[in-house]
Amino acid sequence: MNVHSDAPPAKDEKRRQILEAALELFSDYGFHGASMAKLAEKAGVPVGTIYRHFKGKEELIHALYVEMKRERLAATLEGYDPAMSLRARFELFWMNTYAYCVTHPRKFKFTEQYAFSPYLRDVTKAIQIDMSSELARFFGDGYAQGVFKSLPPQILSALISGPLNALVTRAIADIVTLDQTDQQSVMDACWDAITV
Amino acid sequence: MNVHSDAPPAKDEKRRQILEAALELFSDYGFHGASMAKLAEKAGVPVGTIYRHFKGKEELIHALYVEMKRERLAATLEGYDPAMSLRARFELFWMNTYAYCVTHPRKFKFTEQYAFSPYLRDVTKAIQIDMSSELARFFGDGYAQGVFKSLPPQILSALISGPLNALVTRAIADIVTLDQTDQQSVMDACWDAITV
Amino acid sequence: MNVHSDAPPAKDEKRRQILEAALELFSDYGFHGASMAKLAEKAGVPVGTIYRHFKGKEELIHALYVEMKRERLAATLEGYDPAMSLRARFELFWMNTYAYCVTHPRKFKFTEQYAFSPYLRDVTKAIQIDMSSELARFFGDGYAQGVFKSLPPQILSALISGPLNALVTRAIADIVTLDQTDQQSVMDACWDAITV
Amino acid sequence: MNVHSDAPPAKDEKRRQILEAALELFSDYGFHGASMAKLAEKAGVPVGTIYRHFKGKEELIHALYVEMKRERLAATLEGYDPAMSLRARFELFWMNTYAYCVTHPRKFKFTEQYAFSPYLRDVTKAIQIDMSSELARFFGDGYAQGVFKSLPPQILSALISGPLNALVTRAIADIVTLDQTDQQSVMDACWDAITV
DNA sequence: TATGAATGAGTGTTCATTCAT
DNA sequence: TATGAATGAACACTCATTCAT
Numbered sequence: 001m002n003v004h005s006d007a008p009p010a011k012d013e014k015r016r017q018i019l020e021a022a023l024e025l026f027s028d029y030g031f032h033g034a035s036m037a038k039l040a041e042k043a044g045v046p047v048g049t050i051y052r053h054f055k056g057k058e059e060l061i062h063a064l065y066v067e068m069k070r071e072r073l074a075a076t077l078e079g080y081d082p083a084m085s086l087r088a089r090f091e092l093f094w095m096n097t098y099a100y101c102v103t104h105p106r107k108f109k110f111t112e113q114y115a116f117s118p119y120l121r122d123v124t125k126a127i128q129i130d131m132s133s134e135l136a137r138f139f140g141d142g143y144a145q146g147v148f149k150s151l152p153p154q155i156l157s158a159l160i161s162g163p164l165n166a167l168v169t170r171a172i173a174d175i176v177t178l179d180q181t182d183q184q185s186v187m188d189a190c191w192d193a194i195t196v
Numbered sequence: 197m198n199v200h201s202d203a204p205p206a207k208d209e210k211r212r213q214i215l216e217a218a219l220e221l222f223s224d225y226g227f228h229g230a231s232m233a234k235l236a237e238k239a240g241v242p243v244g245t246i247y248r249h250f251k252g253k254e255e256l257i258h259a260l261y262v263e264m265k266r267e268r269l270a271a272t273l274e275g276y277d278p279a280m281s282l283r284a285r286f287e288l289f290w291m292n293t294y295a296y297c298v299t300h301p302r303k304f305k306f307t308e309q310y311a312f313s314p315y316l317r318d319v320t321k322a323i324q325i326d327m328s329s330e331l332a333r334f335f336g337d338g339y340a341q342g343v344f345k346s347l348p349p350q351i352l353s354a355l356i357s358g359p360l361n362a363l364v365t366r367a368i369a370d371i372v373t374l375d376q377t378d379q380q381s382v383m384d385a386c387w388d389a390i391t392v
Numbered sequence: 393m394n395v396h397s398d399a400p401p402a403k404d405e406k407r408r409q410i411l412e413a414a415l416e417l418f419s420d421y422g423f424h425g426a427s428m429a430k431l432a433e434k435a436g437v438p439v440g441t442i443y444r445h446f447k448g449k450e451e452l453i454h455a456l457y458v459e460m461k462r463e464r465l466a467a468t469l470e471g472y473d474p475a476m477s478l479r480a481r482f483e484l485f486w487m488n489t490y491a492y493c494v495t496h497p498r499k500f501k502f503t504e505q506y507a508f509s510p511y512l513r514d515v516t517k518a519i520q521i522d523m524s525s526e527l528a529r530f531f532g533d534g535y536a537q538g539v540f541k542s543l544p545p546q547i548l549s550a551l552i553s554g555p556l557n558a559l560v561t562r563a564i565a566d567i568v569t570l571d572q573t574d575q576q577s578v579m580d581a582c583w584d585a586i587t588v
Numbered sequence: 589m590n591v592h593s594d595a596p597p598a599k600d601e602k603r604r605q606i607l608e609a610a611l612e613l614f615s616d617y618g619f620h621g622a623s624m625a626k627l628a629e630k631a632g633v634p635v636g637t638i639y640r641h642f643k644g645k646e647e648l649i650h651a652l653y654v655e656m657k658r659e660r661l662a663a664t665l666e667g668y669d670p671a672m673s674l675r676a677r678f679e680l681f682w683m684n685t686y687a688y689c690v691t692h693p694r695k696f697k698f699t700e701q702y703a704f705s706p707y708l709r710d711v712t713k714a715i716q717i718d719m720s721s722e723l724a725r726f727f728g729d730g731y732a733q734g735v736f737k738s739l740p741p742q743i744l745s746a747l748i749s750g751p752l753n754a755l756v757t758r759a760i761a762d763i764v765t766l767d768q769t770d771q772q773s774v775m776d777a778c779w780d781a782i783t784v
Numbered sequence: 785t786a787t788g789a790a791t792g793a794g795t796g797t798t799c800a801t802t803c804a805t
Numbered sequence: 806t807a808t809g810a811a812t813g814a815a816c817a818c819t820c821a822t823t824c825a826t
């Protein structure tokens with residue numbers, strides 16, 4: 001236990017400031033549009049400090065991506081209970097994710113930008129490799145109960161996240177607006193897509 | 197006088213070379229990773245020549261995007277006949293598009309990169325604004341026949357293109373491979389998603 | 393006599409258009425700020441045509457300068473009569489020149505810009521080498537009548553043109569405004585400067 | 589620890605090197621003729637370093653101009669004593685300035701080039717707006733003593749600096765050479781011009 | 785003769801990263 | 806450990822001039 005705990009650990013605090021500034025600048029101006037100098041200024045730290053926390057720009061972007069993925073998963077699982085029915089879990093995941101993305105457009109935009117950026121080699125391969133145990137369980141139960149189509153989980157996953165991401169993108173860009181009923185309908189449509 | 201047309205007009209030929217080199221470099225290295233100098237070298241023209249055909253890098257990217265959209269639409273409509281049934285048209289569009297994207301991964305990647313790039317302002321708004329008359333007719337017929345869910349076409353469209361793009365991305369990245377049967381299944385799933 | 397004189401000689405007409413456009417662009421944007429392409433566009437002729445009239449940009453600038461000098465001299469001598477008194481000639485030259493410069497600020501600015509530009513080597517040497525016979529006569533008479541200080545004509549000339557140019561520059565830039573009385577006073581002051 | 593001050597502070601030293609190289613290149617080749625690359629080479633610093641000291645080329649030129657103005661004023665006031673007679677002050681100012689300009693032709697040329705350059709907008713307005721307190725006092729005394737013509741100081745100033753600049757220009761270009769006697773004569777002529 | 789597309793060296797400026805302090 | 810000035814390769818773009826038509 002830290003006796004002087006009223007002084008927050010400077011190290012992690014700086015790292016946080018840097019990541020926050022990075023999210024803002026990268027989502028608004030892109031990876032190239034945000035220079036390390038601007039980043040340092042926005043974060044309120046000297047440039048050199050960034051390099052003490054991250055090996056370079058690329059690693060910083062990766063680290064931010066990992067954090068975003070983690071946070072998004074946590075949001076997706078908010079209120080999760082293993083005892084919930086398959087359908088209830090589906091609705092929870094879907095609604096949680098949609099709400100999270102629309103509420104945090106910068107986090108969503110950063111992640112999408114990352115996924116499609118040729119900034120880093122072989123990034124796309126990282127898209128689907130990790131699947132949380134809760135989601136794995138969800139798909140496993142669906143197959144076991146004979147509810148899901150017999151397609152590999154990556155494909156079922158694409159049938160859900162595909163429309164969801166597409167619609168969030170359009171919602172953020174103000175091309176379409178989905179009210180509560182629309183969200184429900186789209187969610188139902190996705191359910192139709194993955195079930196027999 | 198040149199009776200034979202085997203000497204193509206130099207103007208369009210140069211433009212073609214530039215666009216081809218641009219597609220290759222942009223899809224492989226991104227908008228920032230591909231410099232005008234590298235582009236010129238790849239296209240086999242001096243830098244200055246690019247600026248005779250395009251006002252600048254941004255306009256070049258836009259022009260290439262417009263061409264890609266046009267070509268992809270043409271591919272989507274290959275074999276189209278207005279007399280086809282709703283379901284037949286759906287299958288034609290779906291299969292044509294999937295095949296085109298998987299066959300031309302660079303064209304697909306460029307288009308996706310463009311859509312999510314902060315390189316240009318308000319690009320995302322342009323994603324869905326144009327819809328060909330054939331597609332508009334497709335959705336119109338679907339509503340009229342009471343086959344489609346009563347959701348706006350932008351949403352139905354997202355329910356189709358969302359999974360399709362997601363799966364093409366994964367297929368190109370070798371995360372999943374869809375054989376003919378899988379493609380058929382996913383297409384069916386999309387149909388399930390949009391129909392009542 | 394040209395029977396077809398109703399069609400103006402195209403050659404000289406184009407040359408005129410080019411020089412007019414050049415005066416406008418050079419005085420507004422400087423020698424470097426005015427590209428040959430913009431010049432051609434402004435003059436309404438193809439770029440290549442400029443090179444048929446002038447060997448290059450440098451020669452064009454020189455030619456324009458020579459023309460400006462010629463025109464300014466003509467303006468200076470407007471109403472000149474060899475029979476006029478020394479003082480009358482002085483006043484005519486002074487007032488004519490001042491009025492011409494203030495009325496044609498672009499012509500004045502171009503000439504000054506030319507004089508001080510390092511664009512061309514050894515240009516300054518050309519400033520004073522030519523003196524019209526009327527001016528030479530003016531100085532000659534002044535010395536002969538014992539009215540002028542015994543200083544070389546280049547120095548007397550500088551005592552007149554120096555203040556004149558300085559004040560025109562300030563007048564054009566709206567730093568000072570010289571009404572008729574002020575002009576008279578400055579002219580008198582210059583007379584005081586050169587006379588014994 | 590460096591006890592000796594023979595290691596000058598690197599920061600100001602670099603700035604000095606850059607300004608010195610800038611004076612040389614700008615006065616010899618003009619603002620456009622002197623590229624940042626050549627400037628860096630001449631100054632013995634990498635290009636990027638220039639941008640750490642000056643925001644850009646334009647600011648560098650401005651900074652150099654300000655320094656030249658300051659230095660020239662200091663030279664003009666060399667040996668100044670408020671108790672000196674009006675005439676003595678006039679002669680001090682005139683001779684100091686002439687000597688300074690002829691001794692430092694590059695500084696003179698740079699300043700003239702700056703004044704007439706279309707490189708920067710509204711520069712000419714800055715020519716005369718600042719007048720040192722010593723010069724203001726000089727004109728004030730002249731009016732008070734009834735020695736100067738009743739013309740605004742900007743006009744009297746032009747009657748002095750006009751010929752002076754014109755003659756320095758010609759002297760530098762070797763068109764005229766003013767020996768000590770000539771300088772005295774021209775100075776007297778200027779005095780005649782501004783006094784009643 | 786008249787044209788304007790083609791040329792490529794050269795421009796001012798930026799930026800991720802390093803390293804002396 | 807912490808800093809931020811220094812670095813110089815790389816960038817998008819311009820332009821006077823040429824020359825094939």
